[in-house]
Amino acid sequence: MKPVLILQHLTQDGPAYLGHWLHDRSVPFEVFNTQAGEAFPAQVGGYSALAVLGGEMSANDPLPALREAERLILQALDSGVPVLGHCLGGQLMARALGARVVDSPRPEIGWQRLRIRSGAEARTWFGEREEAWVFQWHYEAFELPAGAIELAHSEACPHQSFAIGPHLAIQFHVELDEAKLHAWAGADDRRFKAVLGEPSVQSGTEMLRDAQHHLSGQQALAAHIYSRWLSSACA
Template structure:
């Protein structure tokens, strides 16, 4: 079996934090997805998979949870094998942590649609996003520092490090996998207002109404960016 015929391993940490648009995109490309949640047995290594995607979750990357440590071991195994890894929010934090970088509270939490500053070389991964400066969906209170050898790709005043690449691997602090169904679940089951802090800029935590109003204009554009990113990620398979 060649590398392209092997399934893509996707690690999911919470029932309401599934692959969403990533699953849609993989199906469109006729890629086989092997989805494992925190209660499933994880594979021993990445020898039977062509790529690894790690999703988000409301826990901290530093929490003492066996699934997180198993995920980090698989991230390192994938990198050792040259199997491309992509991390979404918590997934990006686990990538950084596995590589020895610190994960901790970001300057400000971000919930909703937020703009990013893009590195000059970010177009290699994000395509026109680096020029058009879109709003990307965020839901996080922690963030990663850059591991040794990482290339900084994006950030903003609230959270300096929002994306980095190491060779064929990409870590992101934001949620490009979002689709409308997932957004509805998140904004029904979670109240953004509980993340408000004294002294926080008003725009950091957007209301459910504001999030959905912007989604009408932003979600399709973000999914075009996501398609570019995912194509680059799987294009890195050997």
Template sequence: MPSAAPRVLILQPLASDGPAFLAHWLQQRSQAFTLCQVAEGHTVPTEARDWDAIAMLGGTMSVNDELPFLRRAEALMRDAIGRGVPIVGHCLGGQMLARALGAPTTDNPVPEIGWSRVETTADPLAAAWLGERAALPAYQWHFQTFALPAGATLLARNAACAHQAFAFGPHLGMQFHIEVDAEKLDRWCAEAPADGHPLRAHAGVQGEAAMRADTARWLADSQATAARIYGRWLALAAERMARVA
């Protein structure tokens, strides 16, 4: 194994959508990381040669928007895929990973806002990334979703969204937010659609009270899954480092 720790890059497109539990998990392990904050004017690199593991967080924009930082993030992911640098994509980040692999992102049939359950597939990769259970709690806030890239393995789905997570080589794309912590969820619960809002007509859209109740029920479970995902992500990074050393 290489003696140096993996060089970790986290792309944060939106000021209010930070790394939360991901940062906490890394800090607990004394794992340094670089946070590229687009809203602070940081430039997204277009090459992955300086990194051993990459994560991309969510955002309110679409990966289809012609924003310079999105096109740079797409170039970065394509380069990382070519180099075998493991990527974990959360929500917008999962959509960007799919786009970098040639799959489109389009409007989902229905919005998902709040807690839901996702069903894992029978593929062994689903167990490797997400654990052995047939269903998991997941926090959602999305209106669009990715198609399954050619050659990718579907790991999770539910009735509202056919493609909740996929694996491609050492990379993982998720439609849901596995990085949430109590502070982020407190803010997002306060922004939930109010009673009477048109979005509340959809079964997959929660109001604040239901969202807070399910946070109390499911956050610890969600973070246990996140820890498994992040552990595999860094283990795959370490394996690659050993191969190329």
């Protein structure tokens, strides 16, 4: 099998559980971290699938690496290489497909309840779940591109996931593992502090407390999503 291509925007926002899941199944993968000075590949042709990770920047920021990610997303969409976008990655998918990324109605940070819509496509990606607790960290959100099937929503954000054929965009962080959670729970940035106290924003202490109830369930959901994503991977 050709390796999976993973686009990483920030050193602190690595593949985490996605990397462990691929490694445990002996699926080869290559990670390119632009913050570490690694340029993204010019082509996706040598890869079986494409995953785009998150980042604290806006998808609308005029950063060359973001536009390169969008170019690779479109290449993958055109060539049938399945794409999975996590948070910022999902927003870049939406932008590449002509949809807007705008301020979320409310920021979502920490463990939030996801409502999964009915329908065959949602069951394909999320199983028989009607809801799930997932980890969020976003201030902006995507609108739906033309031809997309909406799969999930939350109380604070109407568009949490969309699919187009074998390609999936999600607004949340199913790649979270315990190490990433502990690093993020210690965040001390001004923007985060400014929204603490909103009902859709958890403190670091609350994130760690609720992980005892939700992290294993989210990883089971992630495993289902990753399996569906790679089921269409190029050999």
